[in-house]
Amino acid sequence: MPAWTRARALILILALASVTAGALNAQETPGPELPATQSEPEPLPEPSPTPVTEPEGPSVSVRLRSNRFMPAIVRIAPGTTVIWTSEEPEPDLEHNVIARDYRWASSNFVAGESYQRRFTLPGEYRYFCDLHGGMAGRVTVE
Numbered sequence: 001m002p003a004w005t006r007a008r009a010l011i012l013i014l015a016l017a018s019v020t021a022g023a024l025n026a027q028e029t030p031g032p033e034l035p036a037t038q039s040e041p042e043p044l045p046e047p048s049p050t051p052v053t054e055p056e057g058p059s060v061s062v063r064l065r066s067n068r069f070m071p072a073i074v075r076i077a078p079g080t081t082v083i084w085t086s087e088e089p090e091p092d093l094e095h096n097v098i099a100r101d102y103r104w105a106s107s108n109f110v111a112g113e114s115y116q117r118r119f120t121l122p123g124e125y126r127y128f129c130d131l132h133g134g135m136a137g138r139v140t141v142e
Contacts, residue, residue, distance in 0.1 A: 061082075061083050064088065078119065088111045095110075120122070124138060
């Protein structure tokens with residue numbers, strides 16, 4: 001038998017062995033039957049900005065305009081709610097408000113939408129918008 005025929009036969013044998021091994025591995029082992037009513041879980045919805053409701057107690061407003069927080073620094077008493085509202089002229093320009101220590105954050109929101117957070121403990125809370133570099137602010141609770 002010529003060498004090229006032996007090589008061809010060897011390749012054919014290896015290919016058949018590979019296909020057979022794959023078929024054996026693909027066999028399913030019987031498992032418990034799932035009830036007919038059980039189905040795949042639905043995907044979680046995208047987060048949306050916190051709906052602004054009337055806050056309990058005092059509140060302070062921070063406007064988001066021209067890629068800035070206005071005012072950038074607010075001083076409040078414990079128990080005060082800060083409400084960040086986008087007033088950008090471009091309706092699709094997104095912002096978010098994220099604590100510098102990442103302990104709290106909004107989802108992205110656009111013009112006309114808001115995010116609010118109540119601050120109960122004294123301290124300094126730095127925050128930023130991660131969509132626009134240099135857009136940062138601070139809440140001082142005293």
